[in-house]
Amino acid sequence: MEEKKWIKAAKKGDSQALAHLFKESYPLLVHYLMKLTLNREEAEDLAQETMTKAIEKLNQFQGKSKFSTWLISIGTKLYIDQKRRQKRADAFKAQHMRKLKWQAQSQNEDWDFLLASLGELEDELRVPIILKHYYGYAYDEIGKMLGIAEGTVKSRVHRGIKTIRKELGEDEKGPGTMENPIKQG
CATH class of the missing domain: 1.10.1740.10 (RNA polymerase sigma factor, region 2, helix turn helix motif)
Structure with missing residues (x-):
């Protein structure tokens, strides 16, 4: 009452x-x-x-x-x-990953496991890695683009690379280096 x-x-x-x-x-x-x-x-x-x-x-x-x-x-x-909404977003992401893979393969470009692994990462880890290792931006530039601290960018890049290496069965000292672990594309 x-x-x-x-x-x-x-x-x-x-x-x-x-x-x-x-x-x-x-x-x-x-x-x-x-x-x-x-x-x-x-x-x-x-x-x-x-x-x-x-x-x-x-x-x-x-x-x-x-x-x-x-x-x-x-x-x-x-x-x-x-x-x-998350399910639709995941389906959308998967569809675009398939499209990218098909485009790469139809142009005789490599679609290696690394790109597939990148697609599995959360955006907060994937975006800084792509900006750093595929497009060559400096950590401070990425920080400004994303509105986060330079140290946060470094941490996310490191964490993302560590996750990818674990998924690919490589250890920290495996192929590539922490400075350039991803093939430029």
């Missing part, structure tokens, strides 16, 4: 009531989303997005369930939408 009073007040614009409802529901929502995402940071981001959506749609809440249940339903829909 108490929750209904808070909801009614929140719908009338009482920000204290809305804050109270969120404060009461937030821990349950985050724990639920952590079980879905298996990632605390992602769960907290999704919880924030859920709260924003709930504020936008507060007047649509009919009170047929607990407020926390309504938040969980919003969070679940947002999570499913996020996964659908």
